[in-house]
Amino acid sequence: MIEKTSRRSFLSATVASFAWLIVGDRASAQPANLAGTSCKVKGRERTVDGVTFICRNAKGKLVWRRKPGTAQEKITTVRALESADLELGKTKVVEVPAPNGGTTGLVLTRTEAGITALRVNCTHAGFPVARVGKVLECELHGSQFEPATGAVVTGPAVRPLTRYDATESNGGIYVTITSK
Numbered sequence: 422m423i424e425k426t427s428r429r430s431f432l433s434a435t436v437a438s439f440a441w442l443i444v445g446d447r448a449s450a451q452p453a454n455l456a457g458t459s460c461k462v463k464g465r466e467r468t469v470d471g472v473t474f475i476c477r478n479a480k481g482k483l484v485w486r487r488k489p490g491t492a493q494e495k496i497t498t499v500r501a502l503e504s505a506d507l508e509l510g511k512t513k514v515v516e517v518p519a520p521n522g523g524t525t526g527l528v529l530t531r532t533e534a535g536i537t538a539l540r541v542n543c544t545h546a547g548f549p550v551a552r553v554g555k556v557l558e559c560e561l562h563g564s565q566f567e568p569a570t571g572a573v574v575t576g577p578a579v580r581p582l583t584r585y586d587a588t589e590s591n592g593g594i595y596v597t598i599t600s601k
């Protein structure tokens with residue numbers, strides 16, 4: 422009798438342990454929500470990490486959906502290069518993490534006036550530029566840009582290269598990049 426009882430309690434304890442292992446976490450989890458806010462009121466909006474979501478009815482259920490056309494600009498500051506690696510008058514192209522993920526190319530140039538940080542992509546059709554003599558040149562169609570400002574020297578590009586804020590501190594060059 423004692424043996425039967427202990428076998429039964431062992432079995433029920435084992436089953437309970439397995440059940441806890443399988444559903445324990447989910448049973449105590451909060452319902453799917455967004456930044457701690459359940460989607461209960463149709464039309465309600467929440468902005469998380471620069472993106473606005475709206476509570477919408479989808480197939481009879483209220484769910485968070487990204488609100489079209491509301492992506493906000495993301496800004497990040499990265500240590501792009503060590504100061505010692507960029508001599509006066511020189512240009513370097515570096516890859517850095519982009520605000521929206523992935524990487525982006527920067528053209529860094531040191532002049533008497535300081536550091537200029539430009540987006541590496543030509544404003545004509547996006548091909549990367551490179552330093553050729555005194556200019557930044559896009560070899561796809563021949564546009565040229567001024568390294569210290571990004572201004573167009575020769576077309577077909579008509580817009581200057583995108584310029585970012587660059588500062589120097591603690592032996593490094595920091596660039597503030599925007600997602601737009």
Ligand code: FES
Nearest residue numbers: 543545546559562
């Ligand atoms: S993409 Fe640079 S000149 Fe056309």
